[in-house]
Amino acid sequence: MTQNNVPGMEASAISVLKRAVELDNTSRFQESLICYQEGIQLLLDVLKAVKDDSKKVHYREKIKGYMERAEQIKVHLTREKEEGKYHEQIKIADNATGYSYDRLFRPYISETLTEVWVEDPYIRYVHQLYNFLRFCEMLIKAPCKVRRVHLLTSQDENESSSQQMSALAEIKQSLKQHNVTLDLEYSSTIHDREIRFNNGWIIKIGRGLDYFKKPKGRFSVGYCDYDLRECHETSVDIFHTKHTRTT
Structure with a gap:
């Protein structure tokens, strides 16, 4: 220099x-x-x-x-x-920006991260499916070696259910090409939203992955870059435990 x-x-x-x-x-x-x-x-x-x-x-x-x-x-x-006492809370204000998945999750990603559990009842509609895809893309690009992602969500019972299953099947196939296995499971009673990393971090977002507002247009700033996308008001609670679920 x-x-x-x-x-x-x-x-x-x-x-x-x-x-x-x-x-x-x-x-x-x-x-x-x-x-x-x-x-x-x-x-x-x-x-x-x-x-x-x-x-x-x-x-x-x-x-x-x-x-x-x-x-x-x-x-x-x-x-x-x-001591199992770690707790941190991030409050995302209404219309706040700068909270892309990369920005929010990167501090809790490490080289030891290989497996992720996502529990979110609202991975149904097109924009929510894209949210999950973006989350997976973030994991692939992050400095870790994620090899398995578990998704537990609710199944859309309307006419768009086939779209949900088709999209998730496509995401699963695409992740496979990056040596990442996607395990899908549906539940009609799931309510809580939680993301677990097998390096011990647990992230609970009040709105799950769906905390971004709809962009003002397809050619508006924030449509592609989620750091520039406005957010809904929500809270993010982060915990750490030495024991994470393995099944």
Whole structure:
């Protein structure tokens, strides 16, 4: 990295670390830890490039402070997980943006993640089926090796039931080409919405995967990029357990 790149890298580091502090202050520790780690790495890259000794001292002090806080959070998270007490809540406001599946779930995805359970009664209509497909696409692109996805949903009893079954069959076949097995199960009594990762994370979203608002048009911003799509108001509760269901 040249001196010309330092201002841009420094601005990126400040932005990421500012976000880390904001998340830290609202007790969203898992997300804040990831931001701290990313920001610290950016500052380390800046430190390698700067020539001014006084700036080097400044960056070293900043890095030390952020590393100490990141380590405190890591210890806290480890203790909470070990004791089965971890609970974090994210409140998504009405019309909020920036909550794509990638943004929401990425902090809880790790290299050890290989199996996912999705319980959501509303994977029926076209937009809901696309939501599930996008969720699966996110898993395929994420830094993990998911090999099996379990979907428990309710079956549409109207004339569109054949569309639901056809779409899910197509998703299943498509996932197979990416070495991911989709297990389908239907229940007429399912009500709760829950997503479980076999690395211990449990994510409960009040509205399930269907928390996005309908775009204003097919050529409106947010139609393709879910980070720009407006959301319905909902709450996301995150828990961690050392024991996850395996059947």
